[in-house]
Amino acid sequence: MSTAGTARVEAVVDLDAIRHNVRHLAGLAAGAATMAVVKADGYGHGAVDVARAALDAGATWLGVCTVEEAGELRDAGITAPVLSWLHVPDEDLAPAVGRQVDLGVASRRDLAAAVTAAHATGRPARVHLKIDTGLSRNGCPPADWGDLLDAVADHPGEVEPVAVWTHLAHADAPAHPTIDRQAARFDEAHAAASARLDRPLLAHLANSAATLTRPDLHRDLVRPGIAVYGLDPTDDGVAPALRPAMTFRSRVALLKTVAAGEGVSYGHIWTTPTDRTLALVPAGYADGVPRLLGAAGRLEVAIGGVRRPVVGRVCMDQVMVDLGPAGEPHGVAEGDEVVLFGPDDGGPTAAEWAGLLGTIHYEIVTGVGGRPRVRRSLTGAAGQLTA
Numbered sequence: 069m070s071t072a073g074t075a076r077v078e079a080v081v082d083l084d085a086i087r088h089n090v091r092h093l094a095g096l097a098a099g100a101a102t103m104a105v106v107k108a109d110g111y112g113h114g115a116v117d118v119a120r121a122a123l124d125a126g127a128t129w130l131g132v133c134t135v136e137e138a139g140e141l142r143d144a145g146i147t148a149p150v151l152s153w154l155h156v157p158d159e160d161l162a163p164a165v166g167r168q169v170d171l172g173v174a175s176r177r178d179l180a181a182a183v184t185a186a187h188a189t190g191r192p193a194r195v196h197l198k199i200d201t202g203l204s205r206n207g208c209p210p211a212d213w214g215d216l217l218d219a220v221a222d223h224p225g226e227v228e229p230v231a232v233w234t235h236l237a238h239a240d241a242p243a244h245p246t247i248d249r250q251a252a253r254f255d256e257a258h259a260a261a262s263a264r265l266d267r268p269l270l271a272h273l274a275n276s277a278a279t280l281t282r283p284d285l286h287r288d289l290v291r292p293g294i295a296v297y298g299l300d301p302t303d304d305g306v307a308p309a310l311r312p313a314m315t316f317r318s319r320v321a322l323l324k325t326v327a328a329g330e331g332v333s334y335g336h337i338w339t340t341p342t343d344r345t346l347a348l349v350p351a352g353y354a355d356g357v358p359r360l361l362g363a364a365g366r367l368e369v370a371i372g373g374v375r376r377p378v379v380g381r382v383c384m385d386q387v388m389v390d391l392g393p394a395g396e397p398h399g400v401a402e403g404d405e406v407v408l409f410g411p412d413d414g415g416p417t418a419a420e421w422a423g424l425l426g427t428i429h430y431e432i433v434t435g436v437g438g439r440p441r442v443r444r445s446l447t448g449a450a451g452q453l454t455a
């Protein structure tokens with residue numbers, strides 16, 4: 069395969085896969101609207117490009133964590149509804165309200181910040197009231213819910229309540245008993261809010277896992293994140309139709325022969341058993357290859373479709389790959405493409421890295437570095453226009 073012009077390290081994002089995944093999710097939740105979650109720079113895939121592809125494929129909302137992330141979408145000219153859900157005390161929310169970004173509100177303090185922003189901009193703040201139904205993270209504790217609703221009711225012109233929402237603790241285990249308990253608390257909070265505020269309010273609580281496995285929880289709006297990127301949020305293979313969108317790749321920078329009995333890379337945790345051909349791949353932990361993967365000793369890359377073991381420590385900028393006994397044909401040339409992880413086609417995947425590390429693939433894809441170390445390029449129909 070020709071790799072001329074390929075970057076040293078590159079995250080290639082397949083926007084057709086994003087569109088496919090969003091169409092699939094929106095189809096599963098056909099009775100609900102779909103909010104594509106593009107926080108953390110689109111889980112490392114590029115928030116603006118993913119957002120455009122998702123909207124193109126049937127999502128009608130976008131979800132982010134911070135008002136800065138919302139601002140990036142608005143700066144790019146994206147006008148779709150955006151919800152931003154986590155803010156710190158004294159954060160200036162006026163720019164967000166001025167740009168029609170909806171705000172998550174879970175306390176009187178959050179509400180006060182939204183009211184301040186409404187005064188500053190002269191337009192009501194659209195708020196999604198978050199009830200803590202059992203995740204015990206952000207969200208209003210049920211005991212304070214009535215008080216928060218009173219506070220909202222006290223600011224009729226300044227805040228416009230749009231939704232009641234919550235987040236699940238065990239959605240990745242679809243039969244977990246806490247899910248029904250959270251749903252029951254949620255319905256109670258939603259009913260109380262609708263009655264106290266005397267208006268219809270959207271209901272939303274389904275992340276990717278619940279979108280895929282719990283149609284009873286789709287309500288008015290689903291909020292898939294990881295599934296948009298083609299990664300299965302459960303361990304059960306519930307989402308065979310999803311297509312992983314990111315290929316993280318590098319190139320062979322150097323081939324060399326290392327004599328038998330030599331230590332390789334920092335700390336010499338691996339020693340050549342015989343004279344070996346090694347390939348240097350210029351991607352390391354500064355690019356998003358976790359250093360602990362080297363210690364696990366089971367990291368593999370794919371070169372020309374063949375899996376090869378990484379040997380020795382992962383360094384900041386590079387890893388070494390064992391191509392076998394020196395003198396034996398290996399079919400690898402300097403400049404060849406090296407797939408670090410990619411689609412589930414027999415090569416290594418983000419889920420495989422997560423398994424080696426005892427973490428989740430969410431952390432792997434969001435850990436992929438940005439410019440200037442890692443180039444992000446796009447494939448798929450719109451991608452060719454913007455790459």
Ligand SMILES: *Cc1c(COP(=O)(O)O)cnc(C)c1O
Pocket residue numbers: 105107153235274275276277291292293294295301
């Ligand atoms: C991140 C996030 C989501 C998306 O979760 P996934 O598991 O990636 O689908 C949905 N809702 C909230 C509040 C989140 O923080």
